[in-house]
Amino acid sequence: MKVCRIVDFGVYLDGGDKGDVLLPKRYVPHGCRVGDELDVFLYLDQEERLIATTEHPLVEVGQIAYLEVKWTNQFGAFLDWGLMKDLFCPFREQKMRMQQGRKYIVCCYVDSLTYRIVASAKIEKFLSKELPPYHHGDVVQVLIQQKTELGFKAIVEGKYSGQIYQNELFRDIHTGDELQAFVKNVREDGKIDLILQEQGQKHVIDFSKQLLEFIQMNDGRCSYHDKSPAEDIYAQFGVSKKVFKKAVGDLYKKNLILIHENGLTLQQNAES
Numbered sequence: 001m002k003v004c005r006i007v008d009f010g011v012y013l014d015g016g017d018k019g020d021v022l023l024p025k026r027y028v029p030h031g032c033r034v035g036d037e038l039d040v041f042l043y044l045d046q047e048e049r050l051i052a053t054t055e056h057p058l059v060e061v062g063q064i065a066y067l068e069v070k071w072t073n074q075f076g077a078f079l080d081w082g083l084m085k086d087l088f089c090p091f092r093e094q095k096m097r098m099q100q101g102r103k104y105i106v107c108c109y110v111d112s113l114t115y116r117i118v119a120s121a122k123i124e125k126f127l128s129k130e131l132p133p134y135h136h137g138d139v140v141q142v143l144i145q146q147k148t149e150l151g152f153k154a155i156v157e158g159k160y161s162g163q164i165y166q167n168e169l170f171r172d173i174h175t176g177d178e179l180q181a182f183v184k185n186v187r188e189d190g191k192i193d194l195i196l197q198e199q200g201q202k203h204v205i206d207f208s209k210q211l212l213e214f215i216q217m218n219d220g221r222c223s224y225h226d227k228s229p230a231e232d233i234y235a236q237f238g239v240s241k242k243v244f245k246k247a248v249g250d251l252y253k254k255n256l257i258l259i260h261e262n263g264l265t266l267q268q269n270a271e272s
Contacts, residue, residue, distance in 0.1 A: 001052065003036045013040065013052055023052040044116050045085065058082040059108045061117060064126070064143060064158050066176035068103045079106065079119055093120035103176060105145050105155075128159045131190050134183045142194060144177040154181070154194060162192040169196070170234040170241075197239060207239050208247040212256060220266035225259070 001013035004020060011028050012020040023040060032038070040052040041060070058081045059065035067079040070086050077098035078086035089098065089106060098104060098121070106119040107126040120126070123145065134140065134156075142154040142162055151166040152173060164173070164181070173179065173196075185193040214237075215222045224233055226248065230241040237244065248264065251257045258265045 001038060001040055003032060003034050003038065006032070006034060013038065015050065018050060021050050021052050023054070027052070027054040029054070041083075043083070043085065048116075053083060055083055059087075059106075061108050061110055062158075064105065064107045064123060064155055066103050066105050066143070067119070069098050069100050072098060072100055079104075081108070081119075087117065087119050089119040089121065093118070093122055095121045105143070105175065123155065124161070127155070127161050129190070132156065132160045132186050132192055134186055134192065136183060136185060138183040140181055140183060140192075140194070142179050142181045144173050144175055144179065146175055156181075156192050156194070160190070160192055162194045164194045164196065170230055170239075171196070197243070207237070207243055208250045210237070211244075211247050212251055215257065215264060215266050222264040223262065225261070225263050227261075 001015065001021065003011050003023075004014045005012045008025075009022075010025040011023050011032060013023055015021040021040075021042065023038065027040075029038070038052075038054065040054055041057055042050055042052055045051040058067060065081070067081055067087065069077045070080045071078050076088055076090040077094065077100075078088055081087040087106075087108065089104075091097075104121050105123060106121050107123055108117060108119055109126065110116070111118045140156050140162075142156050142164075143158070144164075145153040145155050148163075150163060151169060152164045154162040154164055156162040162181070179196065181194040181196050183192055184195045187193065211222070224236065224244070226241075226245050228241075233239065233241050233244045239247075248257070248259065251264075252259055256267055258267060
């Protein structure tokens, strides 16, 4: 927004049909002049006036985030979203009574009655009802929503519902984690089945190269083998035990490694 006038307590920005909008002095950049254009975030202050800030909130209207409750009162909870004025979540938008100090997944939206930016923990009503435009193998960003009997629910690209199944998890994840995932399947109901690592032969081939380099860099030896715990394999290599075993088989068939009860060794004639 463009600076249209400067006053002792800040500057006013040209808000078009919304009128001039105050940017308080504490947020005004050094050397700011009339005519300068500033990137700002707009919200209503305690007196219901439209006000600007150069601070960057943790969430904006239409976005979903994992925020901490700073305090509560008889009307609802107030969440830390990175600005001086906390983000209000009324009781009617809480799935359970929010507690101070705990974090919750919420969606930020503009209340149609008060025109204030508020939060809701009832995420599902803000997710898209359209069929997701993804295909098997597509890379997406996800926010882990909550643990279920099947695994974990996740929010895909901030607008779709996804599921990561427990039997396909090879590392610990928690509510609020922001991760890269791969689309396994888009179901008829629009829900997305997700996995946290790429599938397919290309993934096995790529890891085969990584495993061979690991063995070469460790004096031709690897203490991991097909009896090693899946958690240990994932902690070291970031792949499932299934992918690890396929890569071992691939390297063995190429006569690059030898398989022993306590690990793997490099074939003497293996090429670098």
